[in-house]
Amino acid sequence: MADRLNGYRILILETREEAQFSRLLTEQGADVLQCPMFTIHDAPDPAPVEAWIRRSIEKPFDDLVLLTGEGLRRLMKVVRRIGVEQEFVASLGKARKFARGPKPGKALREIGLEPQMTTEKPTSEGVAEMLSRLDLNGHRLGLQLYPDKDHSVLIGAIKAQGAEVDTVLPYTYDAQAADTNIIAAIDEMAYGRVDAIALTNLGQIRRLIEVARARGCEDRLREGLDRTPIASVGPAVSDELKSHGLRTDIYPAEDAFFMRPLISAMAAELGKKPPRAVARG
Structure with a gap:
């Protein structure tokens, strides 16, 4: 109404x-x-973001954790600029995808993909709790970060499960x-x-x-x-x-x-x- x-x-x-x-x-x-x-800006140095994208294409991650919808959209902006959209989306399709709350899931659906799991609580603690129930030993895990947050506890928790963590920070705040x-x-x-x-x-x-x-x-x-x-x-x-x-x-x-x-x-x-x-x- x-x-x-x-x-x-x-x-x-x-x-x-x-x-x-x-x-x-x-x-x-x-x-x-x-x-x-x-305001939100692209990462001031695009090289690490581009390198992360190329690593994900050359050897797709076993698991992908998206902390924000904005992060995936910024990654897609870079992907389109360097001309590897089809390859990148295909590589993401091969990974198990985990979303911190509903917004990353919405961003995934914009490129024709779905998260396999979404946190009950849209927090970093919720992500760690969700992943703790899974076997990550020996997995390559891509982790999209967001600015103005110390992510060391989450990264440490994932590494403690035996995963190799590859992080990317695709944007910054003004x-x-x-x-x-x-x-x-x-x-x-x-x-x-x-x-x-x-x-x-x-x-x-x-x-x-x-x-x-x-x-x-x-x-x-x-x-x-x-x-x-x-x-x-x-x-x-x-x-x-x-x-x-x-x-x-x-x-x-x-x-x-x-x-x-x-x-x-x-x-x-x-x-x-x-x-x-x-x-x-």
């Missing part, structure tokens, strides 16, 4: 898939306040982008002008707190979050919120950790009260 969020002002922190999220919210009538958090927009979003929450903030990945939380601390306004951020309902797409985001002493107010029903179920949960919860703009009027 359209217009379920008519009049509600929803803050989203733009990172990877938020263009789609913004469109879905707008279709439901929401007034979407967009805050760019950072950590300096959009500080001004982030401060403005913090102010909007502190002034009580936002009906909910919707969080879809844990990097958004870290970035919010990082910028607030650097600008000396962490107390104002926490004040704003105290008075603004916080919607979380899933357990990784909620765990990150909890680690910073923050709560989750809105959560998808039935463990459906996708954007549409999150929007439904927001509509159900926010619909209990009128939009703040109406209430103030």
